[in-house]
Amino acid sequence: MIQLKNIEKYYSSKGIKHYVLRHVTTTIKQGEFVSIMGPSGAGKSTLLNILGMLEEPTYGNYEFMDEDVTNLNERKRIELYRNHIGFVFQAYHLIDEMTVYENIEAPLLYKKIGSSERKSRIADLLDRFNIVAKKDLFPNQLSGGQQQLVGIARALAAQPSIILADEPTGNLQSAQAEEIMQLFQKLNKEEGITIIQVTHSEKNAEYGNRILHIADGVVKDDVAVRDSVKI
Amino acid sequence: MFKLNLKIAWRNLWKNKGYTFINILGLSIGMASCILIFIFIRYQMSFDEGFKNEDKIYRVVSTWDYADGNQFSSQGVPLPLTPAMRNDFSPYIEKISAIQQSAGLIKIKDAAGKERLKTIESVFYLEPDFFEIFNYNWLSGNYNSLTDPGNVVISKEMANKFFGDWKNALGKSINFDGKINYTVSGVIDDVAENNSIPLKIMLPYKSFKDRNMTNWGSVGSNSETYIKLKSNVNIETLAGPLKSFLKKYYVENAPGKEGHLFQPLTDIHYNEKFGNFSGRIMPKKQLWGLAVIGFFLMVTASINFINLATAQAVSRSKEVGVRKVMGSQRSQLVTQFLTETLTIVLISLLIGSVLTEIALPGMQSLFDSKISFSIFQHPIILVFMLLLVVFVSLLAGFYPAVVMSGFNPALAIKNKISANTGGLGLRKILVVVQFAITVTLIIGTLVILQQMKYIREQPLGFNPTAIAMVDLPNDSLTTQRFATFKTQLKQVPGVEEVSFCRTAPSSQNNNGSSFSYNGGKDADFQVNTKNADEDYLKTFDLKLVAGRNLVKSDTINEYLVNETLLKKLNVRNPNEAIGKMISMGGMKAPIVGVIQDFKNKSLHENIDPILIGALKPRFFYAAIKLNSKQMLGTMKTVEKIWQNTFPESVYNESFLNEEINNYYQGEKIMGTLFKVFAGVIIFISFIGLFGLISFVATQRTKEVAIRKVLGASTIELVKMLNGSFLLMVFIANLVAWPLAYLFVSRWLSGFAYRIDISIWPFALAMLISMAITLITVSIRSYKAAVANTIDALKYE
Structure with a gap:
């Protein structure tokens, strides 16, 4: 599904190159649950941003679903966002002025999905995540964990084939974090959604089936996780 | 999608109530001003519109070119011109009609023959062809009836006034000036107020006594002529025939070279050079001035919007980022932000309409005209309002929308968009522009007020205070009672002086004639002739510089002149002029005295050369000090005496002071407008500034807190926050000065007597502003x- 070849990212200042990523080459297959780990400043988030096409690599080649997306124009990128990629953020990034229902509905509107189909999908998501009662509340009326559930529901609404999550549990307490991670695992296992997450926590990484360790912009280690017993 | 956008917009506006309030307040006041200006301009532009073939209708006007480069012009034409033109221009002109304005005493008797109504009204003598040129709405009768000199046509308003109901008017009798009885033969619908010919009572031209006068040298502003071209004729075609026409009827060696022009009907309301019967003229450049002010008001209000919107942009950056990764196109975001702007603008329009309605009576009394704010009557107003909404939404909303929708999602999501994105530089420039305006x-405003004060305090050369001007009826019968009337007036306690005269020293009603001095040939300029009795100087406190006052007389047998006349004649010593003969229109009389110059017109104009002689049949006013x-x-006593002396006429008085003030009606309106709009614009600018400083203060809360911890005093902090704003307003002043200088010096150049531009208003x-x-x-x-x-720091 994803193929990175020799991805490099650096910033030049006064002629000196500051590398954030170096020689990153990897393949992520459909249905994988990959955790990117590493110390602060290692380049995890940059890698995820490149995977999400929010940033462009300075050098290298990126293929998404057998298509070269290294230098994609805006229109095509938006098409990918609408149909294939869902984002989940550490700070949830729900739109404050919209209710839970409207937040989940927003991507469907951009995808121009008909009103009855929209309703049924949102109802389904609300039901699945147990937040039906909260549908008319605004984000600031919810707890962090609930907000993140809405965030994930929103990411799933457009039925993406891949979810990119940047420290999805970074702002949450451990019990809530566990809940979110189980949800991810379930989505991955049962619906075959590819998930790539950045995380600091070994424990969270265990939920996935592969871990990329990054340090100083270089992939140091790429290990498979044995099928977890936690399920 | 649109509905959702609207909902989100509403929630966003509600969340930032303070800024929303500032925006709506500024925009609604600005829009109200714009709507007011628009409906006023629309009203003014609607003058003389709606006649059939209006582009073929012209008024014939007169001009005189003098050797000294002066040009005089008049809305009137010599009386013999109409028949001559009808004859000579017949291949080009479909219809031509003379129209003569006059006024007189109207008496209506009831069925029993008792006098029911007595009033002075303005009347028009006109030919039936007039109604072939202008199509009016006839309620009863027809215009062919005006071929009979004994008929009269009246408007519905007059018919209702005279006979109770216009339906009864036909066949009734109207007595005019106590002499002639006319029979009502037609009623027309009331002529709209926006018409330069306020027709109310129309008498047949055949009953106008001077209609057969053959003097081409005399032009009165109350004798106008209108033509309608044949449908296949252009006005340019008439240039040739006009040339030969002038040659045919005018002598070559007149001091002022006569000319005629065909003035399009559409020009009559705007051209200051010529007057019109309604007395209402609105120069186009004043309308333009107003339009420009309206535009600037809208720009100022929009700048508030842009500044506050870009300042708030940072807080919206996260939303932009999230929406983008959800698959929103930039254009969809732009639409969303424009929807928000549109919401604000529409709310402002509603409030603005209410404000317009509130301000309308004030506007009507200021301009003395019936302006209506009815979108049903004038759908063009609705169109304007919609255009205004679109214009303001785009002007105010487009730039912020483009900036906000352009945020990089990766940065926006990480809250890495700094406060200065969205153009701190641009914001500063806009503030400077706003304050420059x-x-x-x-x-x-300051200069206009200063100039108006200067005019009020300008010595006129005579004393206009406490002088009442009472109309004198003067025909051969009433003039015989003048002497008794004057004696009676002088006995009234409280009356200090009485003078019978043609006009006050300063008057809009002036009379120019050619003359010759000391037996020479005709002077190359005209002299302004005033007729007055021997008490004129005393009554108006005019000063003699040489010679003596007039002696009591009923006809001209001696003259007073003013200093300007002598200056123009190159006579240095006033005493030299005493005893010299002036001949004018076949009459000869010596100069007996020279009076000090006085301002005989508005201060827009220079002093005329003036000649004063006694001539009883030309005494139209009793000036009572x-x-x-x-x-x-x-x-009250004066009025009683007057009623007893002239029982057959209607009493009318005015005060000279007020009349002189009326010369500056235009300036007064301009002054008021400037005061109001300057107030509005100051208000809008400063609430905008308040919004901006609020934003800056919020944004720098943390910085202020840290500085405080480091030991900065309150005053130092206030100074730090204020500094850039004062600098911007200072720069705005520098930008504004040259612009303002250009503007005020042009405005002042319209006055013959004006203040010097000093540094003070600047x-x-x-x-x-500072x-x-x-x-x-x-x-x-x-x-x-x-x-x-602590509040500011503990969250970090």
């Missing part, structure tokens, strides 16, 4: 500076 208006302490009571405008800025900004920044330090 404001300061220019302040300077303009009153004791200012008992004016009201005295005037300095004062700077002082005002002071208000300082106050506005300090209120907010003081609040920020004394805020609790």
